[in-house]
Amino acid sequence: MKNILKVLAILVIATNIAIAQEDPSTNSQKWTSARPDGHAPISVMGDHTHHKGEWMFGYKFMNMNMEGLQHGQDNIKSSEVFNSYMVAPKKMTMQMHMLGVMYAPTDKLTLMVMTSVLDKEMDAYTKMGMNFTKNSSGFSDLKISGLYQLLNKNRQQVHAQLGVSIPTGSIEEKDVTAMSNKMQVILPYPMQLGSGTLDGLIAINYLAQSDYLSFGTQLKSTLRFGENDRDYRFGNNYTLNSWMAYKAASWLSMSARVEGSITDEISGNNSSLNPMMIPAANTKNSGAKTITTGVGINTYIPTGSFKNLRFGLEYAFPVYQDVNGIQLEKEETITLGLQYSFH
Numbered sequence: 441m442k443n444i445l446k447v448l449a450i451l452v453i454a455t456n457i458a459i460a461q462e463d464p465s466t467n468s469q470k471w472t473s474a475r476p477d478g479h480a481p482i483s484v485m486g487d488h489t490h491h492k493g494e495w496m497f498g499y500k501f502m503n504m505n506m507e508g509l510q511h512g513q514d515n516i517k518s519s520e521v522f523n524s525y526m527v528a529p530k531k532m533t534m535q536m537h538m539l540g541v542m543y544a545p546t547d548k549l550t551l552m553v554m555t556s557v558l559d560k561e562m563d564a565y566t567k568m569g570m571n572f573t574k575n576s577s578g579f580s581d582l583k584i585s586g587l588y589q590l591l592n593k594n595r596q597q598v599h600a601q602l603g604v605s606i607p608t609g610s611i612e613e614k615d616v617t618a619m620s621n622k623m624q625v626i627l628p629y630p631m632q633l634g635s636g637t638l639d640g641l642i643a644i645n646y647l648a649q650s651d652y653l654s655f656g657t658q659l660k661s662t663l664r665f666g667e668n669d670r671d672y673r674f675g676n677n678y679t680l681n682s683w684m685a686y687k688a689a690s691w692l693s694m695s696a697r698v699e700g701s702i703t704d705e706i707s708g709n710n711s712s713l714n715p716m717m718i719p720a721a722n723t724k725n726s727g728a729k730t731i732t733t734g735v736g737i738n739t740y741i742p743t744g745s746f747k748n749l750r751f752g753l754e755y756a757f758p759v760y761q762d763v764n765g766i767q768l769e770k771e772e773t774i775t776l777g778l779q780y781s782f783h
């Protein structure tokens with residue numbers, strides 16, 4: 441993990457030097473979003489701001505896969521799970537449809553609202569080898585944020601995000617399992633759709649660009665307070681996300697991204713869940729430290745009647761994961777999205 445952080449630090453410094461040296465005559469210019477890499481890789485949220493009076497509508501689709509078992513940093517066999525639990529998870533997929541609206545009442549302030557629909561599926565099996573599938577789907581939490589521009593000069597921008605996540609997502613998702621005698625029972629923590637708590641979102645972004653390169657970094661945290669109606673609270677999350685992009689044409693850029701993320705353990709517990717049933721029903725098997733990398737493309741229409749229409753695609757995969765207790769292992773995440781902005 442240390443080596444990866446070192447590589448990341450060197451990349452950050454090298455890009456900044458490259459950007460600073462490339463064209464000194466443009467140093468007085470402002471940072472601009474009017475280019476394909478004017479937006480971050482499509483998986484990143486809150487990476488850009490808008491000009492006064494500008495609207496943006498966006499749709500993103502994310503597909504995340506998890507498969508195989510992990511204990512801390514190590515892969516384990518199901519027999520290790522069955523020593524302590526009745527059921528072992530096999531794989532889980534999460535699909536997310538996100539709809540977002542952005543509006544800038546001033547050049548300094550951009551407002552952002554995002555709602556999403558989740559579709560989760562977990563395959564698991566009992567010690568006796570009986571396979572079964574659990575599903576949950578519906579709206580997740582509603583996120584409302586303000587993005588405030590703190591600096592925009594020398595082709596660099598700094599902006600902060602302050603927001604709230606309103607618990608519109610259900611924490612009462614139920615399904616029939618192999619162990620529930622055909623009854624609907626409450627599903628484990630990762631299968632729920634919302635946090636059930638009012639959460640704070642806070643982030644700071646730094647963006648820089650030159651004629652052909654751009655760089656961005658975002659430090660973000662999701663801070664959760666209190667306890668939900670089921671007497672628990674998901675762990676806080678802290679993320680450092682950095683990306684670089686190369687503008688290959690006026691309409692196309694290619695990006696690379698590295699994200700370090702820490703999620704704390706769940707506190708409290710839902711007393712309707714049996715913590716001996718499946719690892720995901722036990723709060724000690726929650727939270728992780730991960731490093732994820734991603735490669736992607738952005739396209740942008742710079743002129744004509746579809747001006748400011750964007751498409752982005754990113755493929756991301758973990759290069760390091762250290763989970764608390766026993767959890768499913770993260771595999772790839774694919775994100776794609778369309779964004780359209782207008783005055």
Ligand SMILES: [Cu+2]
Pocket residue numbers: 488489490496542781
């Ligand atoms: Cu936008």
